[in-house]
Amino acid sequence: MKDDDELCICFHVSRRKVVQYIRVEKPSRVSQLSQCFGAGTGCGWCRPYLKQLMQQERPESLELPNAEAYASRRIEYRQQHP
Template structure:
C-alpha cells in the first residue's frame, strides 16, 4: 500500500494522513484514530490495519496489503456483514 492509498475506505483517509496523525498526536489506543477524519468509524474493516500501523509505526505500513487486494477483501467483508 502506498502513502496516498486510502487506509480507511469509508472516509477516504489515506495511509499518509494516518501516519501523520500518529506521529503528531501519538495516540495511546487505536480508537483515538477516529479523530483522524473519522478513520475506523464506518464499516470497521480498517480497524485491525489501523491498529497494526499504530503499534508498529516504523514499519511505514509495510505490513499492509496492496491497495487492490485491500479494497476487494473489504468488499467481501462488507458483503458478509450484511
C-alpha cells in the same frame, strides 16, 4: 499499499494521513484515530490495520496489502458484516 492509497475507504483517509496522525498524536487506542478524519468509524474493516500501524515503531514501514487487494477484501468483509 502506497502512501496516498486509502487506508480507511469509508472516509477516504489515506495511509499517509493515518501515519502522520500516529506520529504526531501518539494515540493509545484505535478509537482515538476517529480524530483523523473519522478513520475507523465506518464499516470497521480498517480497524485491525489501524491497530497494526499504531503498534509499529515505524508505522510508515509496515507492509500492507496493495490497494486493489485491500479494497476487494473489504468488499468480502462487508458482505459478511452487512
